[in-house]
Amino acid sequence: MKRTSRDIRTANRYGVLRQIIARSPTSRQELAAATGLSLATVATLVGELLDLGMLTEVGFEDSAGGRPRGLVAVNASGGALIGVDIAETYVRVELFDLALNVLARAREGMCPGGTLPEQVVGHVVSAVGSVVTQAGVEGARVLGVGVSVPGQVDRETGTSEYAPNWDWHDVPLLDLLAEHIAYPLHLDNPLRACAVAELWFGAARGRGDAVVVNLGTGVGAGLVLGGGLHRGVSNSAGEWGHTTLVLDGRPCHCGDRGCVETYAGAPGIMLNLRELSPDSPLLHPEDQTATIDALARAVAAGDPVAVQAVRDTARYLGAAIANLVNLLDPEVVVLSSWVAAALGEPLLREVREAVARHALKRPLAGTEIVLSPIPTDPVCLGAATFALEGALSSAVRGPAAGGPAARRAAPAARTASAPRTDPARSRTAPPA
Ligand SMILES: [Zn+2]
Numbered sequence: 001m002k003r004t005s006r007d008i009r010t011a012n013r014y015g016v017l018r019q020i021i022a023r024s025p026t027s028r029q030e031l032a033a034a035t036g037l038s039l040a041t042v043a044t045l046v047g048e049l050l051d052l053g054m055l056t057e058v059g060f061e062d063s064a065g066g067r068p069r070g071l072v073a074v075n076a077s078g079g080a081l082i083g084v085d086i087a088e089t090y091v092r093v094e095l096f097d098l099a100l101n102v103l104a105r106a107r108e109g110m111c112p113g114g115t116l117p118e119q120v121v122g123h124v125v126s127a128v129g130s131v132v133t134q135a136g137v138e139g140a141r142v143l144g145v146g147v148s149v150p151g152q153v154d155r156e157t158g159t160s161e162y163a164p165n166w167d168w169h170d171v172p173l174l175d176l177l178a179e180h181i182a183y184p185l186h187l188d189n190p191l192r193a194c195a196v197a198e199l200w201f202g203a204a205r206g207r208g209d210a211v212v213v214n215l216g217t218g219v220g221a222g223l224v225l226g227g228g229l230h231r232g233v234s235n236s237a238g239e240w241g242h243t244t245l246v247l248d249g250r251p252c253h254c255g256d257r258g259c260v261e262t263y264a265g266a267p268g269i270m271l272n273l274r275e276l277s278p279d280s281p282l283l284h285p286e287d288q289t290a291t292i293d294a295l296a297r298a299v300a301a302g303d304p305v306a307v308q309a310v311r312d313t314a315r316y317l318g319a320a321i322a323n324l325v326n327l328l329d330p331e332v333v334v335l336s337s338w339v340a341a342a343l344g345e346p347l348l349r350e351v352r353e354a355v356a357r358h359a360l361k362r363p364l365a366g367t368e369i370v371l372s373p374i375p376t377d378p379v380c381l382g383a384a385t386f387a388l389e390g391a392l393s394s395a396v397r398g399p400a401a402g403g404p405a406a407r408r409a410a411p412a413a414r415t416a417s418a419p420r421t422d423p424a425r426s427r428t429a430p431p432a
Pocket of ligand 1: 241242243252253254255256257259261
């Protein structure tokens with residue numbers, strides 16, 4: 001795909017804004033050093049972002065004898081962003097200010113069998129309406145909604161092409177959402193969202209090469225290579241959960257056998273526990289979250305079966321992570337998502353030992369393995385950055401030219417759980 005000058009302009013704006021969000025206030029000189037752009041280019045981009053109301057001037061700093069440097073900071077109230085984390089067992093939605101502080105959050109549980117597209121859309125619409133009401137923001141200030149859904153997605157058409165755990169094929173998710181939500185919508189998946197969240201605010205900050213291992217119902221790896229998100233040619237990079245760990249092993253939703261996910265995802269961990277102790281009271285057959293929580297509590301209490309189940313899980317996970325270490329030679333591997341958060345330090349310890357048994361010494365020596373330090377939902381945070389990127393992109397394009405990636409509500413939309421906005425006003429601002 002050819003990058004146009006607009007793409008480059010959007011990317012440069014995004015790069016500068018990202019640096020400012022990470023360290024407000026800052027000077028144009030510091031931004032030039034951090035982004036590798038010339039001071040003149042940075043000055044132009046900062047001027048555009050000031051015009052868009054996304055930045056504000058906040059005074060001067062002394063520079064050892066030279067002219068005082070003007071400082072800019074992100075204008076937190078210059079807009080709101082919404083991040084949506086659709087997972088296999090829940091929908092979480094968070095509303096952020098422009099500095100990416102959480103202003104409101106909502107969560108809806110999903111029961112097994114309650115995952116038809118229209119049911120999932122209903123949960124998202126209701127939670128988005130809830131965060132907008134809670135935060136009390138005017139609809140016009142919402143710059144966009146980033147939506148993360150598991151599986152393969154087409155960002156351009158807003159389609160969930162394949163979600164193996166729900167057997168979704170070619171679901172036009174953003175079109176379905178746009179019937180109820182008036183803000184610009186942007187689609188991606190949790191691997192990308194988690195990777196960006198770690199890159200901006202977490203353990204991958206300032207690192208060139210990082211792997212964010214997403215441990216939930218599904219399993220995958222978000223890849224940061226050369227300081228940026230690696231998407232691959234079809235936005236499918238990181239489907240490490242469906243690489244083969246055991247030849248002719250456990251059957252997987254994707255149709256193959258022995259995938260990493262079938263040993264290290266929440267249902268896989270339940271199987272590990274069941275193989276160890278078929279009648280374990282820790283098992284809640286229909287409830288992954290309850291089982292993982294029970295397992296975590298039992299490990300903390302020193303229950304030998306629970307400790308062994310985590311160790312068995314870490315053996316599989318460690319071998320699979322060692323493959324990533326040997327393949328990518330990253331500076332850091334981050335364990336993220338709800339299973340990693342629940343099993344925490346005991347899982348981390350076992351994983352580190354298991355990786356050390358399999359990885360080559362040289363790449364391993366340069367690789368840290370850590371738990372995600374992000375205290376909120378990293379998928380919502382990452383999804384909100386996709387909405388920010390989209391808002392900057394439409395500001396570059398200008399209100400006359402709609403982009404394929406952003407869906408807007410059809411004029412004849414039937415219902416509105418979220419406050420309606422004039423589509424023209426839901427843009428960030430006039431073209432620069
Ligand atoms: Zn698979």
